[in-house]
Amino acid sequence: MIIKSFPLVTILVLFISAFIMPLIKDGKLVKTISLASMFLGLILSLTTAFYVIKYGKFYYRIGHFSAPMGIEFYIGNIEAVMGILFTFVSLMIIWYSVYSIDREIISSKISLYYLLINILIGSLLGVIFTNDLFNAFVFIEVGTLASCGIIVVKDKKDNIKATLKYLIMSCLGSGLVLMGIAFIYSITGQLNITFIHKELLSVYHQYPRAILISLSLFTVGLGVKSAMFPLHTWLPDAHSSAPSSSSAILSALVLKAFVLLLIKVLYRAFGMDIITEFPVLNIILILGSVGMIMGSVFAIFQRQIKRVIAYSSVAQMGYVFLGIGLGTDLGVAIAVFHMVGHAVTKSALFLAVGAMIEKTGSKELKGLRGIGKEMPATSALFLLGALSMVGIPVLPGFASKWNLALASIEVDKILIIGIILVSSLLNAVYYFPIIINGFFGEENLKDKIYKSKSKPIKELLPIFCLIFAMIYAGFSSGSIINFIKNGIV
Amino acid sequence: MKSVILKEISKVIIPFIQIFGVYVIFHGHLSPGGGFAGGTIIGASFILYRIVFGMEYAQKKFKYEILMPILCFSIMLYGILKGYSFITGGSHLNFPQPPLGTSGDILSGGFLLPLNILVGTIVAIVIYFLYSLFDKGEI
């Protein structure tokens, strides 16, 4: 069946359409190519998802040689959902950047910018789909280079400083991941995740320390790349100095693919019965909960709005790590669902903030007072996104918090509910002042003309679609979580 | 680097370096080496040319408008060639595959030889770009 090859076709289309772009001079054609390739990717991943719903998960060997000899893709429920999420969110972000990118970077670099975005999304899809550890490492490397590239495209002082810090930390991370792969290869002799699991089941009694070390190497290596709490120091500078569309891609998509790889390594390569013998899951649980609290605390003291939202990314990634640390299938399903909800919401928030900064010209929180009157549509979308972050019942933020609480009761770790409540309150503490100063307050609205700075509707359509998708995810959260749950093993 | 001795000697040596690089690429699937090693050797010969003969000559000989299309076409060709063999292999369609040939001579490895050549050009051009950008920021 040719539909089985669609995930590979998506990645090839994204890579090959990226290779044409340096030869094209005019920006319009480059944007249309990028939009067309991403739209084709969305259609292909939608058909793959329908195929998976109907016929269940499948393996797709790349080339003429099957699993342990050649490389293999594994498309299960989680990969199908994440494929749709990644292509949909990046399509919306590219659609938004078509209008806003000319004001942020000089015209000759636009074709290279879209090249980097295409290669980045292709490599993130590769990290999601592949069932081979070393192949995932090579995709991580392309993703890291491309994500550092889209930050430095804006060629300002603090961009370069933030990019260098990000590059050095993620090189450290990928070095640790490669060391983890070396340890696993020396024990099992396999590189394919399902074969590693088979080998490890028979051999993990002889090498307890080596397995513990490779587990911690993977956790730290991928934790650095996906902003686990103590290793997140690169994130605020990188996400706040980048152009608005690339900071949306960075915080919504790039962090998620590496956490998904961590889930695949922990729950598929090692398997539930091996990792429960080691304290790794509890460490991830503790780091996740500390990250939730400290991320929000840092966000309160920030003055620039983009840094507030960057720190809230760290806090939301804490939720995901909390879900992973619970150690049950439900916990991982909620972690994946929270990734879906957070990706859609955070990209909408970053794009809305990008529009605000572009129109008002000031990155400071003080500069955005009374923005509700000047740009009512954008700040309304920002309000909806912030409500989901805080956890208002109908939106996805609430659904993942609610199910996380249920899952932690199941595992009878009651303290986690307290942590979830405290972090939701902290979220409210730093999101609501932005909204309140924007819409209400006499002195804020004093000399603001209604709709004076609002962006034209056709530029706000992508954010509107993202918010609409977020609300849809909130309504159908139960069915998405069940769909993900039976896709983990 | 204006010394005449250097220019004359490098005029003699550079062709031999490039011939050796081409040899390593073409025999990639028979003897040690392959696309990456051979490409590095050819890239090094480009850099030697640029050092000895200075930037103006090098820019006339290796213009950016020629090298960038070669780089993009070779990596696109690589993607299409390998994409063809991925998809035909993965979905078990038995479309015609390139002949494997007898396993001793050059034209023997099916897609191996063209892929080695493409990888060799990619590596050579990338190394030349990296050097020239670090040298004076001009290609």
Place this chain on the structure above:
Amino acid sequence: MEALLTNYYEACSMILFGVGFAVLLLHSNLIKKIIGMNIMDTAIFLFFIAKGYIEKREAPIIVDVYKGVDAYINPVPSSLMLTGIVVAVSTTAFALALTVKLHEEYGTIELDEIMKMKGD
């Protein structure tokens, strides 16, 4: 302890990894940090290739006659490390380009001074 003496290649690569890690953490000069990153990558390549070696066997290239399965070492780590080396090269090239740009902007490549200089 004697196990460290038998697989001494892996032990040396771990110490090299630690040295690279220390250089990365201690030095504030950017070029030295990049050199530290390179040392770490080389240590990982040494570790990976050392896992593939089997005593009294030769390189996996069939010269003229096929000497049977037990005459060649494990080819997989050496082919993986070709990819690893290319990855290390491109990351180093990118980091060096950033260092050149930082020197143009800030005038110094000491990361501590740059951190103190709160840019605009």
Place this chain on the structure above:
Amino acid sequence: MRKLAAIILTVGLILILLLGVQELPSFGKPDNPDNNEVSRYYIENATKDTGATNIVTGIILDYRAFDTFVESSVLFTASIIVILILKKNGNKTE
């Protein structure tokens, strides 16, 4: 102070890694777990399947060709980014 903490951290890291290495299968033994049926399959069938006498090139360009495709795009992306950063006149047409 920071330097002391960094030194302690690295020495601890080296010790932990050496503990792990101590337990790994010993170096160079023919019956190591990584010398299993996968590598034996490569050695036996490389010339039959791919036609290459250099088994490593056979693995790179045929068995695990997807790795090498993504890796040459790593090289391509690295050169594009360095062009993006360092190209003096910015645009391509002088």
